[in-house]
Amino acid sequence: MAVTALYSAHYRSLVRLAVLLVRDMATAEEVVQDAFVAIHGAWRRLRDTDKALAYLRQSVVNRSRSVLRHRAVVEKYAPKGMPDAPSAENGAIGEFERSAVIEALRGLPTRQREALVLRYYGDLSEAQIAHAMGISKGAVKSHTARGMAALRTALEQLS
Numbered sequence: 001m002a003v004t005a006l007y008s009a010h011y012r013s014l015v016r017l018a019v020l021l022v023r024d025m026a027t028a029e030e031v032v033q034d035a036f037v038a039i040h041g042a043w044r045r046l047r048d049t050d051k052a053l054a055y056l057r058q059s060v061v062n063r064s065r066s067v068l069r070h071r072a073v074v075e076k077y078a079p080k081g082m083p084d085a086p087s088a089e090n091g092a093i094g095e096f097e098r099s100a101v102i103e104a105l106r107g108l109p110t111r112q113r114e115a116l117v118l119r120y121y122g123d124l125s126e127a128q129i130a131h132a133m134g135i136s137k138g139a140v141k142s143h144t145a146r147g148m149a150a151l152r153t154a155l156e157q158l159s
Contacts (some may be wrong), residue, residue, distance in 0.1 A: 003040045006052055011036075012062050021064035031067060035059035104154035112147030117141055 018028035034055050039046075049077060070149060105113050111133070118129045119140075129144075130137045 008015045111143045115143035116147045
């Protein structure tokens with residue numbers, strides 16, 4: 001019954017101590033309860049029962065430190081949150097727009113389609129496109145301009 005008397009007299013002050021350490025009431029109460037369970041199990045092994053309160057305080061401090069260490073590890077290795085994702089509607093509209101662009105690209109003449117794909121999807125310079133297609137830089141500019149005009153017209157007809 002000594003543990004019960006200790007509990008009645010010091011539970012609140014030990015919870016206040018734990019709250020100051022772990023900054024969370026529910027966790028603080030759990031820490032203190034665990035400390036009381038531990039002292040109850042070890043009561044017969046205590047050499048000086050007059051120091052039980054000191055033992056409890058030390059137990060609360062140690063358990064609070066353990067909680068804080070655990071939190072730090074969890075926070076360190078917690079998966080990073082996903083960036084704000086666009087809504088499903090945005091995804092559907094984007095998919096529709098991409099499929100419309102791809103469909104419009106398919107309708108272009110081969111050289112115009114190649115020039116646009118290499119420029120805007122491959123992110124190549126005019127010189128790189130000219131080399132890849134085996135044509136002059138002027139021809140690349142011409143195919144790109146005509147392709148963009150035809151693509152614009154095709155996409156305007158869809159909307």
